[in-house]
Amino acid sequence: MQALADQRPELLGCEQQASVVAGSESTFRALVVEHAPYVWRVLRSLGVPDADLPDASQETFLIVHRKLPGFEARSSLRSWIYGIALRVASDFRDKQRRKPRPMGAASDLPEVWSAPGQQEHVERSQAWQLIEALLAGLDEDLRRVFVLFELEQLPMREVAQVVGCPLSTAYWRLHTARARVEALLAERRQEAQR
Protein backbone atom coordinates (compact mmCIF):
# COMPACT_ATOMS: atom_id res chain seq x y z
CA MET A 1 0.00 0.00 0.00
CA GLN A 2 2.91 2.29 0.70
CA ALA A 3 4.15 1.96 -2.84
CA LEU A 4 0.70 2.68 -4.14
CA ALA A 5 0.42 5.69 -1.88
CA ASP A 6 3.70 7.09 -3.08
CA GLN A 7 2.87 6.66 -6.72
CA ARG A 8 -0.89 7.14 -6.93
CA PRO A 9 -2.26 8.57 -3.68
CA GLU A 10 -5.39 9.72 -5.49
CA LEU A 11 -6.47 6.09 -5.78
CA LEU A 12 -7.02 5.84 -2.05
CA GLY A 13 -9.99 7.08 -0.09
CA CYS A 14 -9.78 10.53 1.49
CA GLU A 15 -9.15 9.50 5.06
CA GLN A 16 -6.86 6.72 4.00
CA GLN A 17 -5.08 9.09 1.69
CA ALA A 18 -4.62 11.69 4.38
CA SER A 19 -3.05 9.26 6.80
CA VAL A 20 -0.82 7.89 4.08
CA VAL A 21 0.31 11.36 3.09
CA ALA A 22 1.03 12.22 6.71
CA GLY A 23 2.98 9.02 7.17
CA SER A 24 5.02 9.06 4.00
CA GLU A 25 7.96 11.34 3.71
CA SER A 26 7.90 11.62 -0.05
CA THR A 27 4.19 12.27 -0.30
CA PHE A 28 4.19 14.77 2.49
CA ARG A 29 7.10 16.53 0.88
CA ALA A 30 5.09 16.72 -2.33
CA LEU A 31 2.22 18.19 -0.36
CA VAL A 32 4.45 20.86 1.15
CA VAL A 33 5.93 21.75 -2.22
CA GLU A 34 2.51 22.03 -3.80
CA HIS A 35 0.87 24.10 -1.11
CA ALA A 36 3.75 26.19 0.20
CA PRO A 37 3.44 29.02 -2.35
CA TYR A 38 -0.05 30.09 -1.38
CA VAL A 39 0.49 29.36 2.31
CA TRP A 40 3.43 31.70 2.26
CA ARG A 41 1.49 34.33 0.33
CA VAL A 42 -1.57 34.22 2.53
CA LEU A 43 0.54 34.43 5.67
CA ARG A 44 2.20 37.51 4.32
CA SER A 45 -1.06 39.05 3.16
CA LEU A 46 -2.50 38.53 6.61
CA GLY A 47 0.25 40.54 8.19
CA VAL A 48 2.97 38.07 9.15
CA PRO A 49 6.21 40.04 8.85
CA ASP A 50 8.87 38.86 6.41
CA ALA A 51 11.17 37.89 9.23
CA ASP A 52 8.54 35.52 10.61
CA LEU A 53 7.41 34.01 7.33
CA PRO A 54 9.74 31.01 7.44
CA ASP A 55 8.70 30.19 10.99
CA ALA A 56 5.03 30.69 10.23
CA SER A 57 5.20 28.57 7.06
CA GLN A 58 6.92 25.79 8.89
CA GLU A 59 4.49 25.98 11.76
CA THR A 60 1.59 25.73 9.33
CA PHE A 61 2.89 22.55 7.75
CA LEU A 62 3.76 20.97 11.05
CA ILE A 63 0.16 21.49 12.10
CA VAL A 64 -1.01 20.14 8.75
CA HIS A 65 1.06 17.03 9.32
CA ARG A 66 -0.27 16.57 12.82
CA LYS A 67 -3.89 16.99 11.81
CA LEU A 68 -3.85 15.38 8.41
CA PRO A 69 -4.86 11.91 9.61
CA GLY A 70 -8.06 13.48 10.96
CA PHE A 71 -8.83 15.38 7.78
CA GLU A 72 -12.36 14.39 6.82
CA ALA A 73 -12.52 15.95 3.37
CA ARG A 74 -15.52 18.10 4.21
CA SER A 75 -13.70 20.78 2.26
CA SER A 76 -10.90 20.63 -0.24
CA LEU A 77 -7.44 20.04 1.16
CA ARG A 78 -6.48 23.48 -0.05
CA SER A 79 -9.31 25.14 1.88
CA TRP A 80 -8.44 23.14 4.95
CA ILE A 81 -4.82 24.28 4.77
CA TYR A 82 -5.98 27.85 4.28
CA GLY A 83 -7.89 27.56 7.52
CA ILE A 84 -4.78 26.43 9.36
CA ALA A 85 -2.73 29.22 7.79
CA LEU A 86 -5.28 31.80 8.94
CA ARG A 87 -4.95 30.67 12.53
CA VAL A 88 -1.17 30.57 12.34
CA ALA A 89 -1.13 34.07 10.88
CA SER A 90 -3.34 35.25 13.69
CA ASP A 91 -1.00 33.74 16.28
CA PHE A 92 2.02 35.36 14.72
CA ARG A 93 0.31 38.70 14.55
CA ASP A 94 -0.57 38.42 18.22
CA LYS A 95 3.07 37.76 18.99
CA GLN A 96 3.98 40.73 16.88
CA ARG A 97 1.60 42.95 18.80
CA ARG A 98 3.19 41.87 22.04
CA LYS A 99 6.60 42.60 20.62
CA PRO A 100 6.13 45.41 18.13
CA ARG A 101 8.56 45.86 15.32
CA PRO A 102 8.67 48.29 12.44
CA MET A 103 6.82 47.11 9.38
CA GLY A 104 5.71 48.41 6.05
CA ALA A 105 9.01 50.01 5.18
CA ALA A 106 10.50 49.32 1.78
CA SER A 107 13.28 47.40 3.47
CA ASP A 108 10.71 44.96 4.77
CA LEU A 109 9.61 44.03 1.31
CA PRO A 110 10.47 40.65 -0.03
CA GLU A 111 14.06 41.18 -0.96
CA VAL A 112 14.85 37.54 -0.38
CA TRP A 113 12.87 36.22 -3.28
CA SER A 114 14.36 35.01 -6.47
CA ALA A 115 16.31 37.89 -7.91
CA PRO A 116 14.15 39.88 -10.30
CA GLY A 117 15.18 42.67 -12.61
CA GLN A 118 15.46 46.05 -10.99
CA GLN A 119 12.29 47.41 -12.56
CA GLU A 120 10.30 44.33 -11.71
CA HIS A 121 11.60 44.46 -8.18
CA VAL A 122 10.47 48.06 -7.78
CA GLU A 123 7.02 47.26 -9.14
CA ARG A 124 6.61 44.33 -6.84
CA SER A 125 7.80 46.30 -3.86
CA GLN A 126 5.36 49.08 -4.61
CA ALA A 127 2.53 46.63 -5.15
CA TRP A 128 3.16 44.94 -1.82
CA GLN A 129 3.50 48.27 -0.09
CA LEU A 130 0.15 49.44 -1.37
CA ILE A 131 -1.69 46.21 -0.64
CA GLU A 132 -0.18 45.86 2.82
CA ALA A 133 -1.04 49.42 3.70
CA LEU A 134 -4.64 48.92 2.63
CA LEU A 135 -5.00 45.55 4.31
CA ALA A 136 -3.59 46.98 7.52
CA GLY A 137 -6.65 49.20 7.69
CA LEU A 138 -9.06 46.26 7.75
CA ASP A 139 -10.30 44.35 10.74
CA GLU A 140 -9.18 40.75 10.91
CA ASP A 141 -12.47 39.28 9.71
CA LEU A 142 -12.73 41.65 6.77
CA ARG A 143 -9.12 41.17 5.87
CA ARG A 144 -9.39 37.41 5.74
CA VAL A 145 -12.34 37.47 3.39
CA PHE A 146 -10.75 40.11 1.18
CA VAL A 147 -7.45 38.21 0.94
CA LEU A 148 -9.07 34.87 0.21
CA PHE A 149 -11.38 36.27 -2.44
CA GLU A 150 -9.35 39.00 -4.11
CA LEU A 151 -5.84 37.62 -3.83
CA GLU A 152 -6.29 33.88 -3.46
CA GLN A 153 -9.27 33.87 -5.78
CA LEU A 154 -11.30 31.34 -3.86
CA PRO A 155 -15.00 31.14 -4.66
CA MET A 156 -17.14 32.86 -2.06
CA ARG A 157 -18.64 29.60 -0.89
CA GLU A 158 -15.16 28.32 -0.10
CA VAL A 159 -14.20 31.61 1.50
CA ALA A 160 -17.13 31.26 3.87
CA GLN A 161 -16.10 27.71 4.63
CA VAL A 162 -12.50 28.64 5.37
CA VAL A 163 -13.30 31.55 7.67
CA GLY A 164 -16.17 29.61 9.25
CA CYS A 165 -19.11 31.92 8.67
CA PRO A 166 -22.39 31.78 6.74
CA LEU A 167 -22.14 32.62 3.07
CA SER A 168 -24.25 35.75 3.51
CA THR A 169 -21.88 36.98 6.20
CA ALA A 170 -18.92 36.38 3.89
CA TYR A 171 -20.60 38.49 1.22
CA TRP A 172 -21.25 41.25 3.70
CA ARG A 173 -17.65 41.17 4.84
CA LEU A 174 -16.37 41.35 1.30
CA HIS A 175 -18.64 44.26 0.54
CA THR A 176 -17.56 46.09 3.67
CA ALA A 177 -13.90 45.35 3.09
CA ARG A 178 -14.07 46.67 -0.46
CA ALA A 179 -15.72 49.88 0.67
CA ARG A 180 -13.07 50.32 3.33
CA VAL A 181 -10.24 49.66 0.87
CA GLU A 182 -11.64 52.22 -1.55
CA ALA A 183 -11.90 54.77 1.22
CA LEU A 184 -8.34 54.10 2.34
CA LEU A 185 -7.10 54.40 -1.21
CA ALA A 186 -8.84 57.75 -1.61
CA GLU A 187 -7.30 58.94 1.66
CA ARG A 188 -3.84 57.97 0.48
CA ARG A 189 -4.28 59.87 -2.75
CA GLN A 190 -5.49 62.94 -0.96
CA GLU A 191 -2.50 62.83 1.34
CA ALA A 192 -0.17 62.38 -1.60
CA GLN A 193 -1.62 65.45 -3.32
CA ARG A 194 -1.05 67.71 -0.33
Added chain:
Amino acid sequence: MTEREPTRWMDAAAQADPALRDALRIVSAERPSSAQVQALADQVLGSLAQGTAAGASAVAWKATWLKLGASVLAMGVVALGGVLWQRAPVPAPESSRVSASTQAVAAPAQGTPPAAMRVPVEPSSVAAGSSALPHQVEQERKPGRALVAMPARDVPARAAAARKARPARARGSATHPATVPHDGVKHASAPHAQTPPELALLEQAQRAITHAPARTLALLARHRELYPRGEFAEEREVLGLDALQRLRWDAQLRDKAREFVERYPGSLHVVRVRRLLHDAE
Protein backbone atom coordinates in the same frame (compact mmCIF):
# COMPACT_ATOMS: atom_id res chain seq x y z
CA MET B 1 -29.40 28.60 -4.39
CA THR B 2 -27.47 30.35 -7.10
CA GLU B 3 -25.74 33.45 -5.85
CA ARG B 4 -23.81 35.44 -8.33
CA GLU B 5 -20.09 35.46 -7.66
CA PRO B 6 -18.75 39.03 -7.54
CA THR B 7 -16.25 40.05 -10.17
CA ARG B 8 -12.79 40.18 -8.69
CA TRP B 9 -11.09 43.54 -8.71
CA MET B 10 -8.12 42.18 -10.56
CA ASP B 11 -10.33 41.12 -13.45
CA ALA B 12 -10.40 43.46 -16.41
CA ALA B 13 -14.19 43.53 -16.30
CA ALA B 14 -14.23 44.94 -12.77
CA GLN B 15 -14.62 48.66 -12.21
CA ALA B 16 -11.65 48.77 -9.89
CA ASP B 17 -8.98 51.40 -9.60
CA PRO B 18 -6.27 50.54 -12.18
CA ALA B 19 -3.39 50.95 -9.73
CA LEU B 20 -5.12 48.77 -7.20
CA ARG B 21 -5.97 46.18 -9.84
CA ASP B 22 -2.36 45.99 -10.97
CA ALA B 23 -1.14 45.70 -7.40
CA LEU B 24 -3.60 42.89 -6.70
CA ARG B 25 -2.45 41.05 -9.79
CA ILE B 26 1.19 41.34 -8.86
CA VAL B 27 0.71 40.27 -5.26
CA SER B 28 -1.57 37.38 -6.14
CA ALA B 29 1.08 36.03 -8.50
CA GLU B 30 3.82 36.16 -5.87
CA ARG B 31 5.38 32.94 -4.72
CA PRO B 32 8.65 31.86 -3.18
CA SER B 33 11.28 30.38 -5.44
CA SER B 34 11.37 26.63 -5.91
CA ALA B 35 14.62 26.50 -3.95
CA GLN B 36 12.93 28.23 -1.05
CA VAL B 37 10.02 25.85 -1.21
CA GLN B 38 12.38 22.89 -1.21
CA ALA B 39 14.23 24.37 1.73
CA LEU B 40 10.93 24.68 3.56
CA ALA B 41 10.08 21.06 2.76
CA ASP B 42 13.50 19.99 4.05
CA GLN B 43 12.96 21.92 7.22
CA VAL B 44 9.48 20.62 7.86
CA LEU B 45 10.47 17.02 7.26
CA GLY B 46 13.63 17.51 9.27
CA SER B 47 11.65 18.78 12.22
CA LEU B 48 9.21 15.91 11.95
CA ALA B 49 11.98 13.38 11.75
CA GLN B 50 13.73 14.83 14.74
CA GLY B 51 10.54 14.82 16.71
CA THR B 52 10.88 18.50 17.39
CA ALA B 53 7.71 19.46 15.69
CA ALA B 54 7.19 22.27 18.09
CA GLY B 55 9.19 24.29 15.67
CA ALA B 56 12.46 24.34 17.49
CA SER B 57 14.42 24.44 14.28
CA ALA B 58 12.41 27.14 12.59
CA VAL B 59 15.22 29.57 13.17
CA ALA B 60 17.59 27.44 11.17
CA TRP B 61 15.14 27.07 8.32
CA LYS B 62 14.78 30.79 8.36
CA ALA B 63 18.52 31.08 7.87
CA THR B 64 18.27 28.77 4.89
CA TRP B 65 15.42 30.75 3.47
CA LEU B 66 17.17 34.05 3.79
CA LYS B 67 20.40 32.74 2.40
CA LEU B 68 18.77 31.48 -0.74
CA GLY B 69 17.74 34.90 -1.90
CA ALA B 70 19.51 38.07 -1.04
CA SER B 71 23.24 38.24 -1.31
CA VAL B 72 23.46 40.70 1.54
CA LEU B 73 21.65 38.36 3.85
CA ALA B 74 23.68 35.49 2.55
CA MET B 75 26.80 37.34 3.53
CA GLY B 76 25.42 37.57 7.03
CA VAL B 77 24.94 33.84 7.13
CA VAL B 78 28.43 33.38 5.75
CA ALA B 79 29.77 35.51 8.53
CA LEU B 80 27.78 33.67 11.14
CA GLY B 81 28.62 30.20 9.89
CA GLY B 82 32.24 31.09 9.37
CA VAL B 83 32.63 32.74 12.69
CA LEU B 84 30.93 29.92 14.53
CA TRP B 85 32.94 27.30 12.73
CA GLN B 86 36.12 29.17 13.16
CA ARG B 87 35.65 30.19 16.74
CA ALA B 88 35.88 26.72 18.15
CA PRO B 89 39.36 25.27 18.36
CA VAL B 90 40.27 22.22 16.37
CA PRO B 91 39.50 19.30 18.68
CA ALA B 92 42.10 17.04 20.14
CA PRO B 93 43.50 14.31 17.93
CA GLU B 94 42.32 10.75 17.88
CA SER B 95 44.46 9.47 20.72
CA SER B 96 42.38 11.37 23.21
CA ARG B 97 39.04 10.80 21.57
CA VAL B 98 37.79 7.70 23.28
CA SER B 99 38.13 8.92 26.83
CA ALA B 100 36.85 12.35 25.96
CA SER B 101 33.87 10.95 24.13
CA THR B 102 33.10 8.53 26.89
CA GLN B 103 33.13 11.44 29.25
CA ALA B 104 30.77 13.25 26.96
CA VAL B 105 28.34 10.37 27.13
CA ALA B 106 28.52 10.09 30.86
CA ALA B 107 28.17 13.78 31.43
CA PRO B 108 24.80 15.46 31.47
CA ALA B 109 23.87 17.87 28.68
CA GLN B 110 26.21 20.81 28.63
CA GLY B 111 23.53 23.24 27.61
CA THR B 112 21.36 23.82 24.63
CA PRO B 113 23.05 25.12 21.52
CA PRO B 114 22.27 28.70 20.59
CA ALA B 115 19.33 29.00 18.25
CA ALA B 116 21.41 30.31 15.39
CA MET B 117 23.42 27.14 15.49
CA ARG B 118 20.45 24.84 15.13
CA VAL B 119 21.01 23.75 11.61
CA PRO B 120 18.62 20.92 11.06
CA VAL B 121 19.63 17.61 9.63
CA GLU B 122 18.04 16.54 6.41
CA PRO B 123 15.25 14.03 6.83
CA SER B 124 17.17 11.29 5.14
CA SER B 125 20.00 11.74 7.53
CA VAL B 126 18.03 11.48 10.70
CA ALA B 127 18.04 8.25 12.53
CA ALA B 128 15.16 5.95 13.19
CA GLY B 129 12.71 6.99 15.82
CA SER B 130 10.42 8.96 13.59
CA SER B 131 7.19 7.11 13.43
CA ALA B 132 6.08 9.64 10.84
CA LEU B 133 8.37 8.23 8.20
CA PRO B 134 7.57 4.56 8.04
CA HIS B 135 9.09 3.84 4.69
CA GLN B 136 12.61 4.54 5.72
CA VAL B 137 14.80 1.67 4.72
CA GLU B 138 16.45 -0.06 7.58
CA GLN B 139 20.03 -0.89 6.94
CA GLU B 140 23.03 -1.82 8.92
CA ARG B 141 25.53 0.94 8.58
CA LYS B 142 28.54 1.75 10.58
CA PRO B 143 31.47 3.58 9.10
CA GLY B 144 34.91 3.04 10.35
CA ARG B 145 38.10 4.99 10.35
CA ALA B 146 38.73 4.04 6.74
CA LEU B 147 37.08 7.34 5.98
CA VAL B 148 40.08 9.22 7.18
CA ALA B 149 42.33 7.80 4.54
CA MET B 150 40.24 9.04 1.65
CA PRO B 151 40.19 12.39 -0.10
CA ALA B 152 38.32 15.15 1.66
CA ARG B 153 36.10 16.18 -1.19
CA ASP B 154 33.69 13.31 -1.21
CA VAL B 155 32.42 12.47 2.21
CA PRO B 156 29.41 10.44 1.03
CA ALA B 157 31.53 8.25 -1.19
CA ARG B 158 33.99 7.65 1.57
CA ALA B 159 31.21 6.91 3.97
CA ALA B 160 29.71 4.39 1.59
CA ALA B 161 33.07 2.73 1.24
CA ALA B 162 33.47 2.66 4.95
CA ARG B 163 30.08 1.08 5.40
CA LYS B 164 30.88 -1.56 2.88
CA ALA B 165 34.24 -2.27 4.38
CA ARG B 166 32.96 -2.76 7.89
CA PRO B 167 29.34 -3.81 7.72
CA ALA B 168 29.33 -6.13 10.67
CA ARG B 169 30.64 -3.71 13.22
CA ALA B 170 28.35 -3.42 16.17
CA ARG B 171 26.13 -0.40 16.22
CA GLY B 172 26.17 1.80 19.26
CA SER B 173 29.31 0.14 20.42
CA ALA B 174 31.06 1.53 23.41
CA THR B 175 34.01 2.17 21.19
CA HIS B 176 31.95 4.75 19.33
CA PRO B 177 30.21 6.64 22.01
CA ALA B 178 30.56 9.87 20.10
CA THR B 179 27.36 9.12 18.25
CA VAL B 180 25.54 10.35 21.33
CA PRO B 181 25.63 14.12 21.18
CA HIS B 182 26.04 16.43 24.12
CA ASP B 183 22.52 17.70 23.98
CA GLY B 184 21.29 14.36 25.13
CA VAL B 185 19.18 13.82 22.04
CA LYS B 186 19.19 10.21 21.04
CA HIS B 187 19.90 10.09 17.35
CA ALA B 188 21.09 6.72 16.22
CA SER B 189 21.05 4.33 19.06
CA ALA B 190 18.05 2.37 17.80
CA PRO B 191 18.82 -1.17 16.76
CA HIS B 192 17.99 -0.44 13.13
CA ALA B 193 19.56 2.95 12.77
CA GLN B 194 20.32 4.34 9.35
CA THR B 195 23.41 6.36 8.64
CA PRO B 196 24.86 7.44 11.97
CA PRO B 197 23.76 10.99 12.63
CA GLU B 198 27.30 12.20 13.01
CA LEU B 199 28.16 11.06 9.53
CA ALA B 200 24.80 12.10 8.13
CA LEU B 201 25.33 15.64 9.32
CA LEU B 202 28.76 15.66 7.77
CA GLU B 203 27.37 14.36 4.49
CA GLN B 204 24.77 17.08 4.54
CA ALA B 205 27.48 19.66 5.03
CA GLN B 206 29.46 18.14 2.21
CA ARG B 207 26.50 18.23 -0.16
CA ALA B 208 25.98 21.92 0.50
CA ILE B 209 29.53 22.93 -0.19
CA THR B 210 29.25 23.46 -3.94
CA HIS B 211 26.26 25.75 -3.84
CA ALA B 212 26.21 27.02 -0.26
CA PRO B 213 29.58 26.88 1.49
CA ALA B 214 28.22 29.17 4.18
CA ARG B 215 25.63 26.56 4.99
CA THR B 216 28.40 24.01 5.11
CA LEU B 217 30.14 26.06 7.77
CA ALA B 218 26.95 26.41 9.76
CA LEU B 219 26.38 22.67 9.58
CA LEU B 220 29.94 22.00 10.60
CA ALA B 221 29.55 24.34 13.55
CA ARG B 222 26.55 22.30 14.56
CA HIS B 223 28.53 19.11 14.04
CA ARG B 224 31.35 20.37 16.18
CA GLU B 225 28.92 21.26 18.88
CA LEU B 226 27.26 17.86 18.88
CA TYR B 227 30.35 15.75 18.26
CA PRO B 228 33.38 17.73 19.38
CA ARG B 229 35.53 14.62 19.34
CA GLY B 230 33.47 12.52 17.05
CA GLU B 231 34.44 9.81 14.67
CA PHE B 232 34.89 12.23 11.81
CA ALA B 233 36.39 15.25 13.51
CA GLU B 234 39.30 15.37 11.07
CA GLU B 235 37.03 15.22 8.06
CA ARG B 236 34.93 17.96 9.53
CA GLU B 237 37.92 20.23 9.88
CA VAL B 238 39.13 19.55 6.35
CA LEU B 239 35.67 20.12 4.94
CA GLY B 240 35.55 23.41 6.82
CA LEU B 241 38.83 24.45 5.26
CA ASP B 242 37.43 23.61 1.87
CA ALA B 243 34.39 25.79 2.57
CA LEU B 244 36.55 28.66 3.74
CA GLN B 245 38.55 28.39 0.54
CA ARG B 246 35.39 28.57 -1.56
CA LEU B 247 34.28 31.62 0.39
CA ARG B 248 37.73 33.12 -0.08
CA TRP B 249 38.14 33.66 3.61
CA ASP B 250 41.88 33.39 3.29
CA ALA B 251 42.86 34.75 6.68
CA GLN B 252 40.56 32.36 8.49
CA LEU B 253 41.65 29.56 6.22
CA ARG B 254 45.28 30.13 7.05
CA ASP B 255 44.62 30.14 10.79
CA LYS B 256 42.53 27.02 10.71
CA ALA B 257 44.88 25.19 8.36
CA ARG B 258 47.87 25.89 10.58
CA GLU B 259 45.90 24.78 13.59
CA PHE B 260 44.96 21.57 11.81
CA VAL B 261 48.54 20.75 10.87
CA GLU B 262 49.59 21.34 14.46
CA ARG B 263 46.86 19.16 15.84
CA TYR B 264 47.03 16.34 13.34
CA PRO B 265 50.63 16.17 12.15
CA GLY B 266 50.18 12.54 11.16
CA SER B 267 46.89 12.94 9.38
CA LEU B 268 46.57 11.78 5.82
CA HIS B 269 44.89 15.08 5.10
CA VAL B 270 47.96 17.08 5.97
CA VAL B 271 49.24 17.17 2.41
CA ARG B 272 45.99 18.56 1.17
CA VAL B 273 45.74 21.03 4.04
CA ARG B 274 49.24 22.26 3.36
CA ARG B 275 48.27 22.82 -0.24
CA LEU B 276 45.22 24.83 0.86
CA LEU B 277 47.45 26.79 3.19
CA HIS B 278 49.91 27.46 0.40
CA ASP B 279 47.13 28.67 -1.91
CA ALA B 280 45.83 31.01 0.75
CA GLU B 281 49.21 32.61 1.37
